[in-house]
Amino acid sequence: MCVSSRRPPQLLQDCKTQPCPPRWETGEWSSCSATCGVGLMTRTVACTHRPSRDSNRTEVLRDEDCQSPKPSPVQACNRFDCPPMWDTRDWGQCSQSCGGGFQRRQVLCKQRLADGSILELPDTFCPSKSPANQQPCAKRECPPxxxxxxxxxxxxxxxxxxxxxxxxxxxxxxxxxxxxxxxxxxxxxxxxxxxxxxxLRLCESKRPSDWLYVIHLYRFIVCS
Structure with a gap:
């Protein structure tokens, strides 16, 4: 039976003292960019290198310095159909510059599918009331x-x-x-x-008989 007090001390020695080769370091995934209809999550991926085993410092290298395939920095998430919802476009120009007018916009019922495509649906598929597609504008008074x-x-x-x-x-x-x-x-x-x-109608000229009467009257006055 071995006596523990006579056990020789454990001897340790360094091995593989060469620095580790560059390797990929990945960060935490971000939250999904969409709640439905397929979104994206992103993370940081960097090729890093520790100069020595005892060093806590990490150097960022070029992607080409890492020999293994680079992990993907992007990942799809929430890949299921969204419920139908209203999609509103920008308001158009006002029908008047002053004195009260109206502007219109397009309002459509749409659904984003799990593959990322968008489907246009009849208005009855959207559960809530349709947003207004017309509103007043240019309420200021016009100058005279x-x-x-x-x-x-x-x-x-x-x-x-x-x-x-x-x-x-x-x-x-x-x-x-x-x-x-x-x-x-x-x-x-x-x-x-x-x-x-x-x-308008032609202006009437004096009749010949009227002129003769004037001439005879003139002669009568002169001769008298």
């Missing part, structure tokens, strides 16, 4: 402006004349209606000045 109405009467009662296009200064309300304001509120330089020719 000239509005043309009717042409004036011909400037003559017979023969050839002219007509002028009448214009009034009006202001637009938020509901789209108009009311007439004083002409001083509109720029005189912007007032329409359109004219057009007009032609």
């Amino acid at each position: 402006q000239w509005v043309t109405t009717d042409w004036t009467q011909c400037s003559v009662t017979c023969g050839n004349g002219i007509q002028r296009l009448q214009a009034v200064c009006r202001k637009q309300r938020e509901d789209g209606g108009h009311w007439t304001v004083d002409s001083e509120n509109c720029s005189p330089m912007a007032r329409p000045t359109r004219i057009r020719p007009c032609s």
